[in-house]
Amino acid sequence: DQQVKQNSPSLSVQEGRISILNCDYTNSMFDYFLWYKKYPAEGPTFLISISSIKDKNEDGRFTVFLNKSAKHLSLHIVPSQPGDSAVYFCAARQGAGKSTFGDGTTLTVKP
Amino acid sequence: EAQVTQNPRYLITVTGKKLTVTCSQNMNHEYMSWYRQDPGLGLRQIYYSMNVEVTDKGDVPEGYKVSRKEKRNFPLILESPSPNQTSLYFCASRKGSTEQFFGPGTRLTVL
Numbered sequence: 001d002q003q004v005k006q007n008s009p010s011l012s013v014q015e016g017r018i019s020i021l022n023c024d025y026t027n028s029m030f031d032y033f034l035w036y037k038k039y040p041a042e043g044p045t046f047l048i049s050i051s052s053i054k055d056k057n058e059d060g061r062f063t064v065f066l067n068k069s070a071k072h073l074s075l076h077i078v079p080s081q082p083g084d085s086a087v088y089f090c091a092a093r094q095g096a097g098k099s100t101f102g103d104g105t106t107l108t109v110k111p
Numbered sequence: 112e113a114q115v116t117q118n119p120r121y122l123i124t125v126t127g128k129k130l131t132v133t134c135s136q137n138m139n140h141e142y143m144s145w146y147r148q149d150p151g152l153g154l155r156q157i158y159y160s161m162n163v164e165v166t167d168k169g170d171v172p173e174g175y176k177v178s179r180k181e182k183r184n185f186p187l188i189l190e191s192p193s194p195n196q197t198s199l200y201f202c203a204s205r206k207g208s209t210e211q212f213f214g215p216g217t218r219l220t221v222l
Contacts, residue, residue, distance in 0.1 A: 043213030096208045103153035
């Protein structure tokens, strides 16, 4: 049973437009959610996180929204830039326990 | 510079020949873990360690061993590698409930 799902394997957007990456989870005990970005031949790097006590967290062009009732979170990138082209992983955790990752979404931002 | 290092970065080996992938972090993090990334399967946790001499199985521990004798090091041991362990491996560390820092990855091929 996959507890964290990213249903879109890929997403293509035009430079300057909004990118929206989605993530669904099934375990209601998860209370901390993170997004990581991965370029080819590199390890994932942390992008942004949100605690279950919040419904929104912003960091520059990146905003994460959490809808606990729907067990859904999304990452918005505005405006999208070609350098944002990467694989994005959603991860969820309960407290200080282990993280469970989604399968990733490959974002391509076209100039 | 704060970092997680892994060695080797690339390894081709044959079935049954014991190997160790080293992982070291210089951030004094308590928590370390190993993941494997396979096409379409995201990041799956192999083993994790909450602190020195404390390790536990992740989601896919079969065929792997780990040890945590020092806080900074967390080697991954394959006693008898098999072709289904051909994968991209990542080591990661974190302090408490913060985000994880990932190493650059080790691409392993078992013939």
